[in-house]
Amino acid sequence: MSESAKEPRWERRKQDRPQELLAAGLALFVERGYAATRLEDVAARAGVSKGTLYLYFENKESLFKSVVRANMLPLVDEAEDMVERHTGHSADLLRELILSWWGAVEHSGLVGISKLMMAEAGNFPELAQFYQAEVISRCDAVMVRMLERGAARGEFRSVDAEQMKKVIVAPILMLMLWSQSFGPCSIPPLDPQAYLASLIDLCLHGLLKPEHKPAQQQPD
Amino acid sequence: MSESAKEPRWERRKQDRPQELLAAGLALFVERGYAATRLEDVAARAGVSKGTLYLYFENKESLFKSVVRANMLPLVDEAEDMVERHTGHSADLLRELILSWWGAVEHSGLVGISKLMMAEAGNFPELAQFYQAEVISRCDAVMVRMLERGAARGEFRSVDAEQMKKVIVAPILMLMLWSQSFGPCSIPPLDPQAYLASLIDLCLHGLLKPEHKPAQQQPD
Amino acid sequence: MSESAKEPRWERRKQDRPQELLAAGLALFVERGYAATRLEDVAARAGVSKGTLYLYFENKESLFKSVVRANMLPLVDEAEDMVERHTGHSADLLRELILSWWGAVEHSGLVGISKLMMAEAGNFPELAQFYQAEVISRCDAVMVRMLERGAARGEFRSVDAEQMKKVIVAPILMLMLWSQSFGPCSIPPLDPQAYLASLIDLCLHGLLKPEHKPAQQQPD
Amino acid sequence: MSESAKEPRWERRKQDRPQELLAAGLALFVERGYAATRLEDVAARAGVSKGTLYLYFENKESLFKSVVRANMLPLVDEAEDMVERHTGHSADLLRELILSWWGAVEHSGLVGISKLMMAEAGNFPELAQFYQAEVISRCDAVMVRMLERGAARGEFRSVDAEQMKKVIVAPILMLMLWSQSFGPCSIPPLDPQAYLASLIDLCLHGLLKPEHKPAQQQPD
DNA sequence: TATGAATGAGGCTTCATTCAT
């Protein structure tokens, strides 16, 4: 896979190396955790040798932090855009935020990064602060804005947005965690779509004012 | 805490050793993760030497599994009892399940165990299966029974209980995780009571049939 | 040498381990220099395994510093005593200082330690300062006292003691260095006794006042 | 120093490369010792890349040997000339040999090369032999000739020249070593001129026959 | 039962050396 005979190995684009290493690191850190991930395996998965890794990252910790930083920020940007630009009913915004976040995360290998941060926050306080400041608080803000927008437009009940945002985000994060940890061994297997439909169902029934509430909402 | 002055320490020890080691292990595994926890530290925290630990547990993995097993099962038993015995309105049962689970978990040092399992499930598939079978599925069943009871008594809407149980459990689990990982560095600090009140608020508004719904529910 | 079959290996006196490791370290550091010395070899020479070394010394640098400190201080003490207690002619003191220092150094494996410090001073500034303060300056003081005693008693010419002490110490140090570095491959081989006799000869002819000077000194 | 403004730098380079690398190597080997010197740093100091170094030297050891060889031989030639051509009193020859050797060494960056050889002789036996044969023995011979000349002309006492030459050379070598290793952290700082004056003072008082001896020699 | 000295496999990291351009 990583050895194409016709092009010499070091000719391959120097500028792509960091990307490849970050991708390999993401996959392995998520799968095994920080400590159980060997740099030699990360390098091998990126198709280079152990030493090469040190041309791009100072050490294991530095690689780890880069993996987290590089992967999360784009996602958050996207979510912020979405709220900013939405024009329709807040119920649709809520639905879209939830479904598109999951869609983005599911297809990018980032499902595991929350688990990673949960597990390792204690060992990397500095990284935890970065994550809290740059990722969590921005995601929270997105949800708060969505809830307040709904209330301002008379579509949602007025609730304690500060807490409610966390209550709504929690099931999404748990879906990410489950799909990484117990998903593989749970019976029946996780069905993300049905799960998210139930979440949206609960949220809308729980938040919409009576006059906006769907007469008889059925899941999916 | 582990030194009770009135009884001489070597007379009391023998039968307590495993408990003390399990407690020390729980604390450290939760704080640092499996790999970053050194058996020497576990032994020291339990007030014994490194070698002693091997008189009670075969090796590190065995200690880890015992920590998980020993701590979770009692909690689940309690939750099962609660549903069985409840006689009143299902809204009260939901409220009680949520609040008493958190109460039990918060005061027993078990807050971290979910994080632990999430993080290490990948490295211990066998333990993950045990956890899934003995803990998760039983907790799930408790929630399902609560939802079905509500529907059967005409108090709750009819929903996809299989999914909804997970949606409701998720925020509780996340509260446990947050309080272990990002709690310490989040501003403003987590307020578990307000958070759970919002969760209950959302659930009841989202589940109760119109005629049972509180006219104007305010958070807390 | 270090493996006696009848007594189990770890029974051997815990309190002797540091000594054995320091001795092994001295030998190898002197022979190969700091960087070229492998801790595994030091451990092996002391009859223990790699890991054991870390029970007694924090790391390589710490071992190195301990080797230097532990070996030099006793020697300096001895030299200081000698000047303090001497009662006879200063020429005899000079002779005795030189010969007994070399005797002590030659039979204790410490011949190499000066070379070691010379070579590594640049890499361990902190250790160099210690050495300068605790060893060199005290040795210097011994020589200065000897020269001033001679002058005070009218036995030696009056000279610039501050510089002359270094001039006299230099050949002794060089003997230590030579015997470690080029001694093995020099032809004809070094003859320490004849060399020191020449040094004493030069010093006495160069320092004694005419009336004390040996009429016709012949080397040895 | 290595950047001459008037000629374009890539036109001048080719033939100067080896010299620049040898100079860079000398500086770093002396400062850090053989093992602690990284070829990348040598190359960088010479203003070339790591690979270039291998166009001129087979490997690290080869560079090291070349550094030693290239730097020492010219100095020895000069010293030999000096004895050959001297016509005056042997006391003046002794003084001139000592002072001019130090002068040459002090201003050429070669002060450290003795330390280098001392420290690494054990690791490079072959180089040590070269150094012994090509440098040390020739320097020794120069001193022996000086002493024998003095004796033959009736100016010096008759001494064991074979040993005495080493005794006289030792303080000069130590001055080189000190100025490299402990010089920086010694208080008061080394004063080479005063030190050498004391050496000459001692030698002349110790070697000159009574009739040639200066009535009252004062340092400097 | 309890100790803690000892072990050694295994991971992170460095750096001399190579080689395609």
Place this chain on the structure above:
DNA sequence: CATGAATGAAGCCTCATTCAT
């Protein structure tokens, strides 16, 4: 000639595990 990305052997250090007392 020159470059610098890539390699991999080798060393420091950690820590789970053993075992004689």
